[in-house]
Amino acid sequence: MNARTAPSTSAPPSPPEPFGAQLRDVVVRYGSDDDAALDGATLTIRPGTITGLLGRNGAGKTTLAALLAAFRRPTSGTVRVGADGELEDPFENPWSTTHVQLVRESGDVWGDSKAKDTLDYYAALRPHWDADLAARLLDEFEISPRKHPDQMSRGKRSAFGAAIGLASRAPLTIFDEVYLGMDAPSRYAFYDALLADYAEHPRTIVLSSHLIDEVERLFEDVVVIDRGKVLLAEPAEDVRSRGVSLTGPAELVERFVDGREVLARQRLGGTAQVTLFGAFGTDERAAATGAGLEVGSVPVQDLFVHLTRRPGSDREEAR
Numbered sequence: 354m355n356a357r358t359a360p361s362t363s364a365p366p367s368p369p370e371p372f373g374a375q376l377r378d379v380v381v382r383y384g385s386d387d388d389a390a391l392d393g394a395t396l397t398i399r400p401g402t403i404t405g406l407l408g409r410n411g412a413g414k415t416t417l418a419a420l421l422a423a424f425r426r427p428t429s430g431t432v433r434v435g436a437d438g439e440l441e442d443p444f445e446n447p448w449s450t451t452h453v454q455l456v457r458e459s460g461d462v463w464g465d466s467k468a469k470d471t472l473d474y475y476a477a478l479r480p481h482w483d484a485d486l487a488a489r490l491l492d493e494f495e496i497s498p499r500k501h502p503d504q505m506s507r508g509k510r511s512a513f514g515a516a517i518g519l520a521s522r523a524p525l526t527i528f529d530e531v532y533l534g535m536d537a538p539s540r541y542a543f544y545d546a547l548l549a550d551y552a553e554h555p556r557t558i559v560l561s562s563h564l565i566d567e568v569e570r571l572f573e574d575v576v577v578i579d580r581g582k583v584l585l586a587e588p589a590e591d592v593r594s595r596g597v598s599l600t601g602p603a604e605l606v607e608r609f610v611d612g613r614e615v616l617a618r619q620r621l622g623g624t625a626q627v628t629l630f631g632a633f634g635t636d637e638r639a640a641a642t643g644a645g646l647e648v649g650s651v652p653v654q655d656l657f658v659h660l661t662r663r664p665g666s667d668r669e670e671a672r
């Protein structure tokens with residue numbers, strides 16, 4: 354029995370299953386003359402996973418997040434959100450809006466009253482809100498519940514939004530560039546808290562970020578959008594096996610490059626590391642390992658830069 358069908362009791366409702374989401378041929382146009390912000394996007398967010406949502410500036414990530422959270426409706430196509438087998442149109446759907454939490458850069462907080470007022474608001478709005486977790490996170494980020502968010506630094510305000518997103522325990526939680534202004538220790542504290550709470554309370558997390566190197570270890574699935582189109586949507590492991598990294602004596606490494614596309618190249622003294630695009634066959638892998646090279650997967654960041662590069666307009670990165 355899920356929370357929707359459970360009889361009403363004084364105990365908090367048990368959380369429903371993690372939500373998934375499906376987009377089919379979704380087009381979003383902000384104005385009739387505008388280019389499409391999403392242009393025929395089709396993808397699935399698997400329930401119970403952490404999905405990295407990646408794209409260059411203006412790619413359509415925030416637009417996609419707004420659709421999932423029912424902040425807007427697509428111009429055409431379908432958006433469905435919900436627990437397995439119960440996917441529904443989230444727009445003007447109280448069940449869905451109650452169970453989907455979007456944390457945006459802007460924070461979605463009452464700026465001119467105490468942080469505690471915002472916490473009380475979310476405690477009433479989110480059925481699975483964990484007040485103890487919220488208090489612990491505010492403590493960790495050194496945020497006073499008595500302070501007004503308008504008087505907080507940008508980083509503290511972002512951290513406040515991150516804490517709200519985690520404490521909401523929503524079956525689908527979307528963090529849209531939540532880290533803005535947060536210093537490195539705060540960002541890492543957020544990633545650690547996210548992983549720890551996700552392990553204890555499985556749900557679906559979508560994490561949009563430009564700091565790919567920093568967050569890619571969290572991803573189970575990866576969605577890359579570019580100019581409103583879905584370039585890939587697949588498990589992070591599949592993304593990482595779209596290329597290979599080789600590390601070892603420079604001369605030896607170069608022998609394996611042999612006409613392949615190089616995504617990244619680093620050299621330190623006689624040691625080189627190259628990231629190559631394209632699957633590496635079992636024989637090649639065995640040959641490279643046998644020759645003493647370290648064979649690794651491709652960093653998501655390198656692949657992302659490669660996939661979204663604009664020929665002729667982006668400066669080739671000197672590495």
Ligand SMILES: Nc1ncnc2c1ncn2[C@@H]1O[C@H](COP(=O)(O)OP(=O)(O)OP(=O)(O)O)[C@@H](O)[C@H]1O
Nearest residue numbers: 383384387390408409410411412413414415416417
């Ligand atoms: N309210 C709006 N009115 C008109 N156009 C908009 C609006 N919001 C977004 N757009 C346009 O839609 C496209 C996608 O924007 P979106 O904010 O979804 O991208 P994004 O991937 O989140 O970008 P960024 O990484 O820079 O935040 C862009 O061309 C943007 O200019």
